Amino acid sequence: MAAGGVTRRGTTHLIDMGAEVMLTPGTVLQNRYEILGVVGSGGMAIVYKARDRRFEKASRICAVKEMFNAAADARLRDLYRQQFDREANVLASLNHPAVLKVFDYFSEGERVYLVTEFIEGKSLEQIINESNGPIEQEKVIDWAIQICDVLIYLHNHKPNPVIFRDLKPSNVMLNEFGQIVMIDFGIAKVFQGEQRGTMIGTEGYTPPEQYRGAAEPRGDLYALGATMHYLLTKHNPQEEPPFTFHERPIRQINPQVSEGLEAVVMHALEYEIDKRFASAEEFKQALLALSRPSSLIAAPDGGVAPARAQAGGVPATVAFATSTLSFSETGNVLPVWEFACEDEITSSPTVVDGVLYVGSYDHNLYALNAKNGSFLWKYPTEDGISSSPCVWEHLVIFGSEDRMIYALTKENGRIVWTSPTRDRVHSSPRVALAHVFVGSDDHCLYNLDARNGRQVWKFEVEDRIRSSPCIHEGIVYFGSDDASVYALDIQTAKLKWKCSVNRPVLSSPTVHEGMVFIGSMDWNLYAIDAQAGWVVWKTRTKGRIVSSPAVSESLGLVYIGSQDGHVYAYDYSRGREVWRAETKGPIGSSPRVTAEAVYIGSSDGHLYCLDARNGELRWKFYANSGIVSTPAFADNMVYVAARNGRVYAFLP
């Protein structure tokens, strides 16, 4: 682990311990210690195996640690020298089987030496490196108890407590008898001095408060927790952002670890010092409780509940948040009202000004009172309606499988105009600037004057358009079964760009912050640059996507359902999954997002209400038939239509 060059100018970051600088075997120091060979080197020091020739007839082996006192300034050199003297003397005064014994110390020129007992064995660092996976928890608990014993000794040392300060796997050895020996009390750090310039890498075992000021004994307990975390997960804290242990829950990485042990380790790793174990004794007691054969796992002092996954959003089991919902005897959520049409509903309801509009396969467009579900009017077309209606001024506009686009008066469903297309209409119309945009199975996207239905232009692509268009800043975006996403200028119908994906696009686009989000039957959710049509990111689910994405501006997340049965939430700028929630059937419905919740239906017959932030289930409703339409949200009520032809309203 050698590093850079020794700079004679004194601000040393990285010390060179190149081969020519090391002592060669046979060299004798102080006329007494004969160097036999190098056993290890770190950033600050080299450790040699040596023989103490004072004992001529015996083979008295010891370890010699060599450090450089390379400060440029003479005063600084003296200062370091004094610090080292102090440290060496403290070490020498310690007497514990698990603490490395110091025999001697001296200096020769710029080099300072410490002579200690030689430990035959491996450090915990070597052990974890050589192991294929994490270490068994029984061993980790055993070692941790031994380390606690040493810490109890050190922290209670008179006249002054000794703080280990640099507890980490490379400083803990296991001797040939399987016993813990602590080495290197950070003594080499004396010569580190202040670091100028940027250094890379953090210690990983140091608690946050130690960066503010002097070390205290409880810092050693954090370091022990960090060491245990490493041994149990094989994730090196020095390679992760500092203080992020909670992002790597132990049991998620190593399910063999018991809940009790995870709780103990995480308690030791709390950010705030007062929330951790108050002493090494307390830590030891908590560990002893784990090794007792009783089935009860004692919680560590402070009554901390077992740690649960925070980041990465594994959804909890059903947890009903307090709400105004009422429940039936079977525990199913009760709707405020329900209305039955005569056939399936795949269209999504639209609610405006207290009226709910929805189309059904029974050919009718219905208008219902949104508060109480009472019937207002219905209008019969010649075929099923799967398109969702759109309301503009006094009109409600929608398409039907009878190939027509209809505009009716909101109040009473009187026909105002119709506009023909040449095939079924599944796409839902959108209105912008008094123009209606809608796609048809006849391969065309239509621009109709909203007042009279007159065709302003139509744009033909190579296959059906079932996706519903989205208009944003003068551009209309839509997808087609021809496996492309299009962007047209709404005035001139000029093609701005076309982005090809691998399979039909039934999903409807959503535009946010200069990006178009859309799903495809090729299993992917795409984020496409709205101006140029370049794909910025894409993520793959495990099933086809017909659902249309929805965005939460406040949370920066984009949500989508997949036919793999999951609802996904991604960070919209990177496409990284933040959480996913599982349902029991393919999802064709699109999510509806409010500030706090995501509503989505599944073909498993449920309407789900999930927490928008972490995907946890808030409540769910069983409709006894698949829900492919998108829920609507208005005036604090949620509406959903199911394949069984019913429309349900909830007050969540």
Next chain:
Amino acid sequence: MFKRFFGKKRSTSTLVPIVEEKESLTIIVGAATDKGLVRDYNQDALFTLSAQVSQGQDLLPIGLYIVADGMGGEQDGDRASSLALRTVANWILHEIYEPFLTLGTAAGLRPINEVLTEAIVTANSKVQEQLPHGGTTLTCAFLLGTNAFIAHVGDSRAYLISRNSIRQLTKDHSLVNRLIELGQLTPEEAKTHPQRNVLYRAVGRSGNLEVDTYLQSLPTGSSLLLCCDGLWSAVTDDEILAIVNDSASPQMICRRLIAQANDHGGEDNITVVLIQVKG
């Protein structure tokens, strides 16, 4: 492949403009680097490439802007930042510009975020191999139209600046930033903390590099500033905002920012790139 239908329209309605003509936007860029007043070498590196391509009546800007701050003994610092920067620029030219210019469309182009991330991961391997003692920060912005796609490792920064506000877009991968996140330090304390320069993530130091990516649309009149810590540790946000809003050109802004950092001691190298969106 799609029918042009102006001739085929059945109805005789004239096209009434329903949307105002969009003003064409221009992108102006300034860039400057300086070794400061204290250091002997400049270990920073920067790269700018501003291209435009016509798309019908519009002009589509396609730009690439990179800053990198190297570290490591003697010369490894400036070699590391240079190597990483050139590797990233090369990668993006090869994976985005070249195919786009060859095909004439974006069809078949890989997702932008993927390419940017890969570019930095590749630079990471190269620096590790060739300069084992060196490392560098790297923050790059790929500009497409007025959307900026940023990929980032380390404690160099990207800021979004408008008339009245300045906002840091990237997260510093530094120990002190982590302490600030935990409420253990205030940003003021961080400026003088003995370990303010310690990074937990940098290019060229370890395998498995995680790259942060960000997306920012740039409104008209706004600027994107890329800079190394030599600027932000010496000049306050308010001072930066004032200079940006009070200068005649991005190049002027860059020079004044450097002068301001030097006025405050110039203890580190200073490097800035400023991209302005003008309506």
